[in-house]
Amino acid sequence: MDAATPPQAIEAELCELAAEFEVLGDWEERYRHVIDLGRDLAPLTDAERSDANKVRGCASQVWLVTEPRDDATLTFRGDSDAHIVRGLIAILLRLYSGRTPADILAFDAPAAFARLGLSGALSQQRSNGLAAMVARIRADAGRAAA
Secondary structure, three states: OOOOOOOOOHHHHHHHHHHHHHOOOOHHHHHHHHHHHHHOOOOOOOOOOOHHHEOOOOOOOEEEEEEEOOOOOEEEEEEEOOHHHHHHHHHHHHHHOOEOHHHHHHOOHHHHHHHHOHHHHOOHHHHHHHHHHHHHHHHHHHHHHO
């Protein structure tokens, strides 16, 4: 979603993601889909792969860039050195990018991940990393809202 897109409810994007996952059979197919989503991420520049953009609490290398927009929304971009994590970033960007800080802070991420079947399918280490990425997005939204 780009900044010109009207801010639909995050729930609408979640419904679209859930529909994508529902047509897939077992978790192996879903896992491949998550990896495929990550392949479409635009790479970050070397300068953006900085310590300031690094997400703490992830086993993999993860960078997240937050860009405030003139329309009071936040755009997020991210990257990782792990394929599955790139896919998880792509899911987070679909849910959060182009939203207002208030929408971001009101969204129940754990419920969304459960709905997508991610909660039970990810290892504890990946789940912790996903939670760290969400915490970073929420912290950036909280700062933008202040």
